[in-house]
Every structure is written in structure tokens, then in C-alpha cells.
Amino acid sequence: MKNLSLAVIGGLAALVAVGLAVSWQPRIAPIDPPDPDSFSVESIARGRQLAALGDCAVCHTREGGTPLTGGRAMVTPFGTLYTSNLTPDRETGLGVWSFEAFKRAMREGVSREGDYLYPAFPYTAFTRVDDEDLRDLYAYLMSRPAVEADTPDDRLPFPYDQRQIMAGWNFLFFDKGPFQPQPQRDAAWNRGAYLVEGLGHCSACHSPRNALGAERTGKHRFAGATVDGWQVPPLNGDSKPAVPWTQATLYDYLRNGYSRYHGASAGPMAPVAAGLTQQSDADLQAMARYLATFLPEQVGDFSPEKRAVELEQRTYGTLQPVSGSGGRIFNGACMACHHDGDSPKFNGVRPSLAVSNNLYAAAPDNLLRVILDGIGHPARPELGYMPAFRNSLNNEQIIALARYLREDFAGLPAWPDLEFKVAKLR
Ligand code: HEC
Ligand code: HEC
Ligand code: HEC
DSSP, X not given: OHHHHHHHHHHHHXXXXXXXXXXXXXXXXXXXXXXXXXXXXXXXXXXHHHHHHTTHHHHSBOTTXXXXXXXXXXXETTEEEEOOOOSOOTTTSSTTOOHHHHHHHHHHOBOTTSOBOOTTSOXXXXXXXXXXXXXXXXXXXXXXXXXXXXXXXXXXXXXXXOTTHHHHHHHHHOOOSOOOOOTTSOHHHHHHHHHHHTTTXXXXXXXXXXXXXXXXXXXXXXXXXXXXXXXXXXXXXXXXXXXXXXXXXXXXXXXXXXXXXXXXXXXXXXXXXXXXXXXXXXXXXXXXXXXXXXXXOOOTTOOHHHHHHHHHHXXXXXXXXXXXXXXHHIIIIIHHHHOOSSOOXXXXXXXXXTTOHHHHSSSSHHHHHXXXXXXSSOSXXXXXXXXXXXXXXXXXXXXXXXXXXXXXISOSOOOTTHHHHHHHHO
């Protein structure tokens, strides 16, 4: 008996030892910060565009802080961690990181010191990025002004604070390696796949995650999720907006952060969309082409315009006379900007709520959040701002308004859990 337990303990110890040996990553020697003039102007400009696509500054900037100096809290189910300073500061940033160290972090999720990084940093997508793009990104980051900014300490409970455990996580879930083009697909599709699956890291938000925080695959890929209290809509066969997506409307949404047939990016998608507006037409067309292969295919001569006009006629044709408090609140608070017809566009776009994806969504969260918080950071300033109604409408009024929009605009039964949701989101 004693021998047996000794054997078990010995076996466990051996496993841990093997695990540690396999998971050990060397430290990469520090360098002197490279001279910004050693990078070409083209490489830096390209890196800037790639950084916008990869949302580096969206995550690596604290509220009100200098872009790329890090410190933003990322709240995960496993605890809170903080993004790091990506400026070339010697002590607190990437100053002493060689290109090799940067490349290893992006491709393998290991820091220069040899520590495992957590997948809140989307290296699981960035691993697909090719060498040339990584070089341009590096050139861009290393030519920023160095800013001293410490990264706050993580707040992760045991065992999640043990970075070594990521070796096991990577073994189970991390599909490492550059993008592999699919020869049976054309160049545009492959380009789109490279951008969406790589720097774009679209599935980091648009795919649900399993209990250990890994993106689910197969039929769950792009099936939608929840991020920071927002519903992330599905981008696969589960997508059921009033006007089905087409490659052309997807392109439009990616180009402008807004589609006349779907509405505006309002929450966590707005900064992502702002980064997309900086990409070339060809690249956004390629992304739309790739994404369209996940969506249900539209048959025949489907016209989004025709469908939208039908919906608007049905909706606006039946609204008068307005009955109930929801309708009166809409007339007083929303109609000035969201009226149909051809009144002047004095305030950016006027999303037509009769086609808004948010009114047709399975959950009311995004509609309620837009009403409570407004849109203060549109993807493009030209789209206009929407005021927040947090302080001018009480919960009862918001519930009446949401019920009215859902029933009279979308023609669907009201969401069942509005009371609970409004209270929670407020
Ligand atoms: C979704 C949020 C997010 C995005 C987008 C993001 N990062 Fe990060 N990044 C993080 C987090 C969180 C960490 C810290 C991870 C940790 O502590 O394990 C990190 C760490 C890093 C590190 C390691 C730094 C160090 O000191 O160890 C590098 C390098 C890095 N990111 C580069 C980038 C670049 C380049 C981009 C844009 C292409 C980018 N990140 C985009 C969240 C993000
Ligand atoms: C001052 C003008 C203004 C008022 C008043 C206003 N909105 Fe908006 N709303 C906008 C603009 C502009 C956008 C698009 C912003 C963008 O794209 O960045 C928008 C976007 C939206 C969106 C998200 C986009 C979409 O298509 O789903 C919803 C939902 C919405 N508004 C609902 C309402 C409701 C409900 C009210 C009344 C409580 C209201 N708005 C009042 C200007 C306004
Ligand atoms: C930080 C999380 C996040 C990332 C990364 C992200 N999205 Fe989104 N996306 C959202 C959220 C949340 C919404 C809906 C609410 C909103 O407007 O923010 C959304 C909405 C969308 C929509 C509208 C879908 C619909 O049916 O209404 C499209 C299309 C979209 N995203 C495409 C993309 C693409 C392409 C990428 C990669 C380049 C991407 N998203 C990356 C969070 C994200």
C-alpha cells in the first residue's frame, strides 16, 4: 500500500517535472531600443494601419490614457488582468524587445522574459499573422514616443495566477502557426480569411467560449457571445436580422461602421469598426467575401432595399394614431432623429429602427444599452452622436419604449425579461 502511494506520488512528480521541462521558455536577451530612423516611412505607415486592424490601442490604452501605454483592466471569468505598455520605454514598455521577442509574443503567446501570456491577449488569432506584417507592426510600435507607464498587477486567484498552466491550455486549445491559404478558394477569399482570422481577431468576440475560456469551434464558430454586457451577434447561420446580410451590406457595415439595412455599431464593435474604416477597400471587400461564406445564402434576386422598404412601409404605415405610453415616449424622445421619410439629416445618419438588427435580436440588451448610454464614440464622427437617456427616462418608461419598439416596429412579441434586464443594465 505504502509502495503504491509512493509510486503515485513519484508519477505525479515526474509529470509535473516533464510539464515544467516542456513548458519552459527561454528568456530572449534585451536589446538597446532600436533607432526609429532604422524603419522606413512605408513600413511605419503600414504598421499603423495594421495596428488599427488589430485594435492594439483599443485594449492597450487605459480610460483617458495615452494610446498604447496599456493599463486597461480586462475582466475575465478567471480574474482581472491589465494590458501592458506597448511604447518603446526601456523599463515599462517594449523598449528592450527584439523583433524575435515581439514575434514570439504574437505567434506563441510568450513574453520576452519567457512567461506565458493569457489569451485575453488574442495571440490565438495573431499567430496567423505573417512575418512581413509583424515587421511593420514592430516598426510602428518602436517608432512611437517612449512613455513610462507601469502595468498594474494582475488580480487573478490561485491557480490562475500561475502562468505555467497556460502551457497546458495551449496544448489543449491553441492551434499555433501562420495562416494556411486554401487552394480551392480564390485570392480575395483567402485574403479575407487571413485578415478576419489573424489581426482582425473577429472570432475572439463573435464566437462563444467554453468553460476554460477557449473559443468554441465547429457549428459554434461565429455563433455569437456576450462581451462587456453587450450581445455580440452571430455571424454564421444563426444570424437572423430583419434584412438578411449580403456580402455587399457586410462590406458597407465594415467600411462605415453602419449599414442602412442593419443599423450602427454602438458598443464594443464601435472601436473595432473605427479601426476597420482605416483599411483599404480591397481588404474590406475581401473580409466581407470571406464572412459571407458563413452566413445563410440569399436566393435569387434578393434585394435588401426592397425588403427594407417593405418593412418600413409596414411599420410606419401602422403607427398612427400612437397608442400607449411607449409610443408617446418614442414621439417625444426619439422621433426627431429616428423619423422615417426625408426630413433633413441634421444629426448624422438616422438609423431606421424598422430595420435595426437590435430590435430583432433574441435579447434586448443592446437596444437597452443604446437607450441608457447613447452613442458617444461613433465608429466615424460623421455618423453623429446619440444622447444618453439614462437620466431622462426611468426604468418603467424604458420598458414601455422597448416593448413598443419590439411590438410595433419589429412586429414581434415583447422580450419577456425586460424588467430584470433594465434594472441589471442600469
Ligand atoms: C482584446 C484585447 C487586446 C488586443 C486587441 C491586443 N492586446 Fe496585446 N495584450 C492584451 C493583454 C490583456 C495583454 C497582457 C496579457 C498577460 O498579461 O498575460 C497583452 C499583452 C501584449 C504583449 C506582451 C507584452 C508584455 O510586456 O509581456 C504584446 C507584445 C502585445 N500585447 C501586443 C499587442 C499588439 C501588437 C496588438 C495589436 C496588433 C495587441 N497586443 C492587441 C490584450 C490585447
Ligand atoms: C439627437 C438625435 C437622436 C435622438 C434624440 C435619438 N437617437 Fe438614436 N441614434 C442617433 C444616431 C445619430 C445614431 C447612430 C449613431 C452612430 O452610428 O454612431 C443612433 C443610433 C441608435 C440605435 C443603434 C443603431 C441601430 O440602428 O440599432 C438605436 C437602437 C437607437 N438609436 C434608438 C433610439 C431611441 C430608442 C431613441 C429615443 C429614446 C433615440 N435613439 C433617440 C441619434 C438619435
Ligand atoms: C471587442 C469585441 C468585438 C470584436 C473584436 C469584433 N466584434 Fe463585431 N460586434 C461586436 C458587438 C458587441 C457587436 C454588436 C453591438 C455593437 O454594436 O457593439 C458587433 C457587431 C458586428 C456586426 C453586426 C452584426 C449584426 O448582425 O448586427 C458585424 C457584421 C461585425 N460585428 C463584424 C465584425 C468583424 C468583421 C470583426 C473583425 C474585424 C469584428 N466584428 C470584431 C463585438 C466585436
